[in-house]
Amino acid sequence: MSETSFGYLTQETLPLFTDLYELRMMQAYHAQDHIPRATFSLFVRDLPPNRGYMIAAGLEQAVHYVETLSFGDRALEFLAEQDFDEAFLSWLADFEFTGEIRALPEGTPVFPNEPLLEVTAPIQEAQLLETALINQVGYQSLIATKASRMRDVIDREGDGQRLVDFGSRRAHGTDAGMKAARAAYVGGFDATSNVAAGEAFGIPVSGTMAHSWVQSFEYERDAFETFVDEYGSESVLLIDTYDTVRGAEVANAIAERKDVDLRGVRLDSGDLAALSKAVDEVIPEVDQFISSGMDEYAIHEFFDRGGVGAGFGPGTALVTSTDAPKVEGVYKLVAVERDGEMQPTMKLSKGKVTYPGAKSVRRIESDGEYAGDVLGLRGESGPGEEQLVTVIEDGDRVYEIPGLDEIRETARKKRRKLPERHRRIEDPAPYDVRISDGLQAETDDLRSTLEARISE
Amino acid sequence: MSETSFGYLTQETLPLFTDLYELRMMQAYHAQDHIPRATFSLFVRDLPPNRGYMIAAGLEQAVHYVETLSFGDRALEFLAEQDFDEAFLSWLADFEFTGEIRALPEGTPVFPNEPLLEVTAPIQEAQLLETALINQVGYQSLIATKASRMRDVIDREGDGQRLVDFGSRRAHGTDAGMKAARAAYVGGFDATSNVAAGEAFGIPVSGTMAHSWVQSFEYERDAFETFVDEYGSESVLLIDTYDTVRGAEVANAIAERKDVDLRGVRLDSGDLAALSKAVDEVIPEVDQFISSGMDEYAIHEFFDRGGVGAGFGPGTALVTSTDAPKVEGVYKLVAVERDGEMQPTMKLSKGKVTYPGAKSVRRIESDGEYAGDVLGLRGESGPGEEQLVTVIEDGDRVYEIPGLDEIRETARKKRRKLPERHRRIEDPAPYDVRISDGLQAETDDLRSTLEARISE
Numbered sequence: 001m002s003e004t005s006f007g008y009l010t011q012e013t014l015p016l017f018t019d020l021y022e023l024r025m026m027q028a029y030h031a032q033d034h035i036p037r038a039t040f041s042l043f044v045r046d047l048p049p050n051r052g053y054m055i056a057a058g059l060e061q062a063v064h065y066v067e068t069l070s071f072g073d074r075a076l077e078f079l080a081e082q083d084f085d086e087a088f089l090s091w092l093a094d095f096e097f098t099g100e101i102r103a104l105p106e107g108t109p110v111f112p113n114e115p116l117l118e119v120t121a122p123i124q125e126a127q128l129l130e131t132a133l134i135n136q137v138g139y140q141s142l143i144a145t146k147a148s149r150m151r152d153v154i155d156r157e158g159d160g161q162r163l164v165d166f167g168s169r170r171a172h173g174t175d176a177g178m179k180a181a182r183a184a185y186v187g188g189f190d191a192t193s194n195v196a197a198g199e200a201f202g203i204p205v206s207g208t209m210a211h212s213w214v215q216s217f218e219y220e221r222d223a224f225e226t227f228v229d230e231y232g233s234e235s236v237l238l239i240d241t242y243d244t245v246r247g248a249e250v251a252n253a254i255a256e257r258k259d260v261d262l263r264g265v266r267l268d269s270g271d272l273a274a275l276s277k278a279v280d281e282v283i284p285e286v287d288q289f290i291s292s293g294m295d296e297y298a299i300h301e302f303f304d305r306g307g308v309g310a311g312f313g314p315g316t317a318l319v320t321s322t323d324a325p326k327v328e329g330v331y332k333l334v335a336v337e338r339d340g341e342m343q344p345t346m347k348l349s350k351g352k353v354t355y356p357g358a359k360s361v362r363r364i365e366s367d368g369e370y371a372g373d374v375l376g377l378r379g380e381s382g383p384g385e386e387q388l389v390t391v392i393e394d395g396d397r398v399y400e401i402p403g404l405d406e407i408r409e410t411a412r413k414k415r416r417k418l419p420e421r422h423r424r425i426e427d428p429a430p431y432d433v434r435i436s437d438g439l440q441a442e443t444d445d446l447r448s449t450l451e452a453r454i455s456e
Numbered sequence: 457m458s459e460t461s462f463g464y465l466t467q468e469t470l471p472l473f474t475d476l477y478e479l480r481m482m483q484a485y486h487a488q489d490h491i492p493r494a495t496f497s498l499f500v501r502d503l504p505p506n507r508g509y510m511i512a513a514g515l516e517q518a519v520h521y522v523e524t525l526s527f528g529d530r531a532l533e534f535l536a537e538q539d540f541d542e543a544f545l546s547w548l549a550d551f552e553f554t555g556e557i558r559a560l561p562e563g564t565p566v567f568p569n570e571p572l573l574e575v576t577a578p579i580q581e582a583q584l585l586e587t588a589l590i591n592q593v594g595y596q597s598l599i600a601t602k603a604s605r606m607r608d609v610i611d612r613e614g615d616g617q618r619l620v621d622f623g624s625r626r627a628h629g630t631d632a633g634m635k636a637a638r639a640a641y642v643g644g645f646d647a648t649s650n651v652a653a654g655e656a657f658g659i660p661v662s663g664t665m666a667h668s669w670v671q672s673f674e675y676e677r678d679a680f681e682t683f684v685d686e687y688g689s690e691s692v693l694l695i696d697t698y699d700t701v702r703g704a705e706v707a708n709a710i711a712e713r714k715d716v717d718l719r720g721v722r723l724d725s726g727d728l729a730a731l732s733k734a735v736d737e738v739i740p741e742v743d744q745f746i747s748s749g750m751d752e753y754a755i756h757e758f759f760d761r762g763g764v765g766a767g768f769g770p771g772t773a774l775v776t777s778t779d780a781p782k783v784e785g786v787y788k789l790v791a792v793e794r795d796g797e798m799q800p801t802m803k804l805s806k807g808k809v810t811y812p813g814a815k816s817v818r819r820i821e822s823d824g825e826y827a828g829d830v831l832g833l834r835g836e837s838g839p840g841e842e843q844l845v846t847v848i849e850d851g852d853r854v855y856e857i858p859g860l861d862e863i864r865e866t867a868r869k870k871r872r873k874l875p876e877r878h879r880r881i882e883d884p885a886p887y888d889v890r891i892s893d894g895l896q897a898e899t900d901d902l903r904s905t906l907e908a909r910i911s912e
Contacts, residue, residue, distance in 0.1 A: 009630055009652060010466075016652035017630055019622070020663030023651065028669075028686040036672060078655045123672055130666075131650075134625040135633060142628075166475070169590040170782060172598075172636075172775075174465055174473055175629030177591060194587075195479065196465055196472035199534045207476030210586075212789035213484075215801045216492060216579055219909070230484040241803045243910045270806035316782045319628075325781035326626060326772045333668035345671040347697045350726035453675070454699045 012074045014065070015095075018131045023079065026124045027088040036337035038123040039358045041115045042133055043332075048142070048324035052428025053109040053418055055148045055411055056116050057183045058140030060106065060401045062133050063391055066097050069128075097125055101392040104361070106401070107144075107186060107411030108387060109418055111433045113375055114361045115388065116141065116329070123336070130331040138329035139176065140183040146321045147187025148415055149296040150314060152423050155416075157303040162311030164206045165192040166291055167319030180319040186407050188415075193313070201404060208236035208266045208289065220247060224254045228262075236264040236289060244275045248282040261285075264310065268292045273307035280308040289313060295323070296425045334358060344442055348450055355439055356446050361387040370417045376436030468530045470521070471551075474587045479535065482580045483544040492793035494579040495814045497571045498589055499788075504598070504780030508884025509874055511604045511867055512560040512572050513639045514596030516857045518589050519847055522553050525584075553581055557848040560817070562857070563600075563642060563867030564843060565874055567889045569831055570817045571844065572597065572785070579792070586787040594785035595632065596639040602777045603643025604871055605752040606770060608879050611872075613759040618767030620662045621648040622747055623775030636775040642863050644871075649769075657860060664692035664722045664745065671697060680710045684718075692720040692745060700731045704738040717741075720766065724748045729763035736764040745769060751779070752881045790814060800898055804906055811895055812902050817843040826873045832892030 009017055029035050047054060071079075071092045079089060099121020104110055116137050119126045147163070154161050165184045168177035181197030191206035192198060198205035209227060217223040220242060228235045237254075239247030244267055255262045264287035267275055276288050287310035290302065295317035302309065316322060332354045335342045344356030355375070362374040362384030374382055391399040402410070421429035435443070465473055485491050503510060527535075527548045535545060555577020560566055572593050575582045603619070610617050621640040624633035637653030647662035648654060654661035665683060673679040676698060684691050693710075695703030700723055711718045720743035723731055732744050743766035746758065751773035758765065772778060788810045791798045800812030811831070818830045818840030830838055847855040858866070877885035891899070 009634065013652050013655055014630075016655050017624065017633065018651055019624060019649040020651050020654075020661045021649065021665055022663075024663050024687070025665055025669050028683055029672075031686055032682050034672070034682060038668070038672060040668070075655075078651070082651075082654075082661065123668070127666075127668060131625045131633075132630070135627060135630060138626060139628045168473065168475060169587045169787075170594060170784065171591060172595045172628035172781075173631030173634070174470075174588070174591060175631035177473065177587075178465065179629050193475040193477065195474055195476050195534070195538070196469050198476075198538075199469055199472050199531075205476045205538065207478075207480050209477055209481055210583075211803050211805070212494070212496070212579070212583060213481050215789045215803060216485075216490070216494060216792050218794060226488050226490060227484055230487055231480070240805050242906055243804065246910050268805065269808045316784060320776075320781045322782050325628075325776045326778050328626065328772060331625075333671045336672050338674060347667050347671060348699065349667070349696050349724065352725045450698055454702050 011068065012072055015069055015071045015075050016078065018128060022127050022130055023084065025127055027084055029124045029127070030088050030091055031085070035122050035124055037120065037342065038126050038333055038337065039118060039120040039335040039342065040126050040130070040331050041334045041359060042117040042137060042329060043113055043115050044327055044329055045352070046112055048321070048327055050426050050428065051145060051324065052422035052424065053111060053145070053431060054141050054327070055144040055187055055415070056104040056108045056110045056137070056141055057106050057144035057186045058137040058179070059103050059117070059391070061140070061179070062117065062136040063101070063397070063401065065132050065136060066101065066129060066392065067397065069095070069097060071095055096395065097121065097392070098395040099125055099392070100390065100394070102388045103391050104387055105389055105410065106407045107414060109370070109414055110141070111373060111431050113355060113433065114373065115359050118358060118388065120358065134329040134331055138327050140179050142321050142327045143180045143183035143319065144187040144411065146295070146318055147184040147189050148411060149425055150299055150312070151188025152415060153296050153299050153303070153425065157300065161309060162191070163189040164311060164313045165189055165194065165318060166313040166315035168194040170316040171319040176319060182404070184318060185404060186411050188408065188412060203404070209238050211238060211241050214238060214241040221250050221254060224251055225258070228254055228258050228260055233261050234263050235260070236266055237262060238266045238268060239279070240267055240269045244270060245278045245282060248279040252283045263287065264289050266291060273302050273305035276308040277306060287311070291315065293317065297323070300425060344446055346443070346446055346450070348447070355435070355443055357439065357442055359388070363387050365417070368417065369419050370431070372432035372434060374434050374436050375439060377438045377442060380436055380438045382436060467524065468528055471525055471527050471531050472534065474584060478583050478586055479540065481583055483540055485580045485583070486544050486547055487541070491578050491580055493576065493798065494582050494789055494793065495574060495576040495791040495798065496582050496586070496787050497790045497815060498573040498593060498785060499569055499571050500783055500785055501808070502568055504777070504783055506882050506884065507601060507780065508878035508880065509565040509567060509601070509887060510597050510783070511600040511643055511871070512564045512566045512593070512597055513562050513600035513642045514593040514635070515559050515562045515573070515847070517596070517635070518573065518592040519557070519853070519857065521588050521592060522557065522585060522848065523853065525551070525553060527551055552851065553577065553848070554851040555581055555848070556846065556850070558844045559847050560843055561845055561866065562863045563870060565826070565870055566597070567829060567887050569811060569889065570829065571815050574814060574844065576814065590785040590787055594783050596635050598777050598783045599636045599639035599775065600643040600867065602751070602774055603640040603645050604867060605881055606755055606768070607644025608871060609752050609755050609759070609881065613756065617765060618647070619645040620767060620769045621645050621650065621774060622769040622771035624650040626772040627775040632775060638860070640774060641860060642867050644864065644868060659860070665694045667694060667697050670694060676703060677706050677710060680707055681714070684710055684714050684716055689717050690719055691716070692722055693718060694722045694724060695735070696723055696725045700726060701734045701738060704735040708739050719743065720745050722747060729758050729761035732764040733762060743767070747771065749773065753779070756881060800902055802899070802902055802906070804903070811891070811899055813895065813898055815844070819843050821873070824873065825875050826887070828888035828890060830890050830892050831895060833894045833898060836892055836894045838892060
């Protein structure tokens, strides 16, 4: 059984993480000598339900993918078996990305139709990247957004509670477990329970105990005592295995007997707000850590009902973004070289229209808050600050990805610049993204031209 | 930037894909010399909404994980930085799984509380596996189920239409893209667009063309003609870039001019049922391939409205299981060695009660259909056929995982044995899982004992 049977990719097979049609189109572009320069824009048409914004994330991984992308023997041999021809395979063997990538820095709020990434390159090269780039940027942005909403609820209603990602076991595969930990940190989480994510991304790791620890002893008190013997004042005891309030009493008795200040207790079932208040009566000086079903809605309700907690451990709802599990990132051809010039292009597909041309995203601030964006044509002048930065130019990196803590701080600052009405966890007010006059005129002109052709 | 910065794991860091608390408990089990033999059961408490069954999948990857799990220098060095002690790290350096795993074979329908996997081993070893096993088996089972529902709708209402996984770009990370392709195949899909999944799992790969191909030419007819020049009768032309029916006419004209029988056309937007009928008027002899928003509900509606299609390309809704994106697999201690004997154990946590003891799952057939299951204690006799097989014994593999085509055929046969009322895509009838008398008595006894202790 090969290494990939676990289902993850290696650097060797990563170039094959693409849809077959990309390679089939690439071969045809190549064979038919139709290799115009092209600009593809990666964006979402709509925000997921109840989202007033998304947080861009995943650029670091996207860029790393592009920079290291190359086809070795194993990939080429498999493609040969799939009937790709020798001329194309020999071109692929020398593949490296020679184009340009512009992007929104990670941590930046993003709105519909605004490019998260824009790739300009010979069309073969740009085409290849579609599947992996959407995959990278889409999922991390989805989770950074979910995390940001939880941190935002705590900022408004809480008291700086810790947020720890507990989701790896319920993530959609191992890569999602890793990426969710990273993206949650970008969105404002403090730590992850996933040790591998700690190793890979330098995120603090955190963990308590499971019910199995408690059950592995005949009596809960023995379980607690043995754990405290091992970890002393670092112990966080899980108190809900049999009866939460009784568990708090047992924890308290052990702590007193051993003369240890417990780091905390964890509650993982039942009416968490009510139980946390009852536990607070028993052990008011001990931090309570709340898990099970936690997300922005549950945290809001917990605060609303007067729950007492020093931290939350969102899991499934975080890593699957359960209330909005999909974000339909698209990667659309918006400009293509014809007769030596880049020409805007769009499709007219029902409900899937795109704005043509390479873009600019200008963000207007007023009194320290974001007042609206202008989505325009690249190079168009106007008010506001350009949000897209050039990351790769002529195949070379020209932008240094900030460290994860800096990205997290950027996300925090920028989130707070968004007026609160756009940050509501239900029915947020839509943020204003104005289409520039230039882009609107370009869109209208091109639409007329294309529609006229249909009826030709 | 290290290899893992793309966020996927290597064999070196895979052992760290676990929650910190597992390792912290392991260290404490070790240091406190509390290492009873233990049985953990991996199951779901509830089926996701609208599911009358799930299809077990992911065992091959789960077993491969267990068999190859070992801690090398990189993993151990990171754990040393996390303050794990030397004695424990040196035990970890020699780690290999020595226990037993029983499991439902892949492709088997599974119901609430029935073990997908059951692990019996010294508690340290069994504890370590929790996070990765739930992750592996949970996601693949979720997607195999989603795929099975689509195949089932086609079996009942369609005409053997092809199902091709188009979801990699929208999957939650790259591993999900890979696993979704595999699990969809188990559930009854025919192919995937993901080339890497084709390479890793031997699944047929399939692909057409994107809008970018069409838009990269000034005229749609040039785009179609150039593609047909390259791929001849293998061409599947995407006809909805500007106007679907007009696109069909253009495709038809090119095919006639080039004297080629097109392999098909693809429709990717608009009112797909209505458009497919209109396209069928223009090119009745050409296969139509339908994508955009496809899942079991959309396929049912498509058939219901008289849509004409030879195949479907589900993407986002498949790989994120959008209507039910989470399956809360749990891994619970059900038995633990005390005084040299395995004793059943359970927790009483509100809404999270587990049945104690190692289990048997017996499935009763009547007239070639499944008539109900009995969830009992391991070794308990009774009617029906035991579904759990021993996969690993004393650390050695004793069960050969069937090839993917055989698993897929198993899934198909077993799905058809489920009475149709359990397979409805909305409000399916609950399948009968009876708790055996032995298990019920054990549960009641243990509950009494534990409840009595709380009020002691």
